[in-house]
Amino acid sequence: MSIQSMVDRILPIAVRQRAVRCLWSVWNTNQHRLRAPLRALLPTVLTLILLGLIQTAIRARFVHPARELLELTSIAVILTGAVVLSARVLDRRPVSGFGLSFDREWWHSVVVGGLIATVINGGALIVALGAGWATFTGVMRGSGELPFIPAMALVFVYIALAATWEEFIIRGTMLTNIAEGTDGLAPRWMAVGFAVTVSTLVFAFLHGGKVTHFSQYGYYLIAGLIFSGVYVLTGELALSIGFHVFYNFTQSTIFGLGHSQRTPELLAVDLVGPARWVGEEGLVFVGFAILGGLFLLAYIRWQTGPLGLDDRIPTYTGR
Numbered sequence: 001m002s003i004q005s006m007v008d009r010i011l012p013i014a015v016r017q018r019a020v021r022c023l024w025s026v027w028n029t030n031q032h033r034l035r036a037p038l039r040a041l042l043p044t045v046l047t048l049i050l051l052g053l054i055q056t057a058i059r060a061r062f063v064h065p066a067r068e069l070l071e072l073t074s075i076a077v078i079l080t081g082a083v084v085l086s087a088r089v090l091d092r093r094p095v096s097g098f099g100l101s102f103d104r105e106w107w108h109s110v111v112v113g114g115l116i117a118t119v120i121n122g123g124a125l126i127v128a129l130g131a132g133w134a135t136f137t138g139v140m141r142g143s144g145e146l147p148f149i150p151a152m153a154l155v156f157v158y159i160a161l162a163a164t165w166e167e168f169i170i171r172g173t174m175l176t177n178i179a180e181g182t183d184g185l186a187p188r189w190m191a192v193g194f195a196v197t198v199s200t201l202v203f204a205f206l207h208g209g210k211v212t213h214f215s216q217y218g219y220y221l222i223a224g225l226i227f228s229g230v231y232v233l234t235g236e237l238a239l240s241i242g243f244h245v246f247y248n249f250t251q252s253t254i255f256g257l258g259h260s261q262r263t264p265e266l267l268a269v270d271l272v273g274p275a276r277w278v279g280e281e282g283l284v285f286v287g288f289a290i291l292g293g294l295f296l297l298a299y300i301r302w303q304t305g306p307l308g309l310d311d312r313i314p315t316y317t318g319r
Helices: 003-010 013-024 036-061 066-090 104-130 148-182 188-206 214-234 238-254 283-304
Strands: 134-141 265-271
Touching: 036 066, 036 148, 066 148, 104 134, 104 238, 104 265, 104 283, 148 188, 148 214, 148 238, 188 214, 214 238, 214 283, 238 265, 238 283
Parallel strands: none
Antiparallel strands: 134 265
């Protein structure tokens, strides 16, 4: 005898109907999974809480370099757990359904995204130097107590994990589930557009700690639109992950243009120009971020032909 048949025999019909009505708002009986708003929010909320608790505990008890290694391990475990939990329990879809195919073409796109990000940050450095807004002060600086190469590797892994977590949480789970939940209630293009808007606003909000003036949110809104646009056009997170990881890494660690975090710098640069132009959310970086987005669109157009929404984003196929 199945659990369902036992429930049907024990509970009166009126009680079962009332339970179904109560569960309707949180449980999709046809797909046997939580409703879209919960699927979109739970991975973000749970991982943020876990990261905050674990990092607080680690930083209170450990010092450099054990602190950084433990933090990296915790981020990796939480990211892996979020992917597995979402795939098996919350979303009930294959990992590839989050834009994580991990095949050869996927890794090729990661490399392409990384190359584009490196080129545009190099361009930003050239403009800053040419305008007299930056001065070159040396090479291989700021590694602290660690040798330079291990320090660079540590920073790269940290940035890679953090950026991948953001792409999976904000685009892979949130955008996908909002698009799925809205599809059918509105035309498909509107459902995807709504999902892009919400996920982009959340992405900008999560970076609010770096913002000192409201106008600086524009930088993160543009970045969120670029990452979301790439995802909904390809159905994969490869390009956005590659671009996101190498944009953050090369900006701060290779070209010395970062402000919000202190990292080792292959090229040590002092930014002396006006913050409006060369601050981390300055117009130079905004302009080159937009240029990077155009390069990504050109690559997608070259690879796939005419641009269009990927049907995998708003469509649930199950496991």
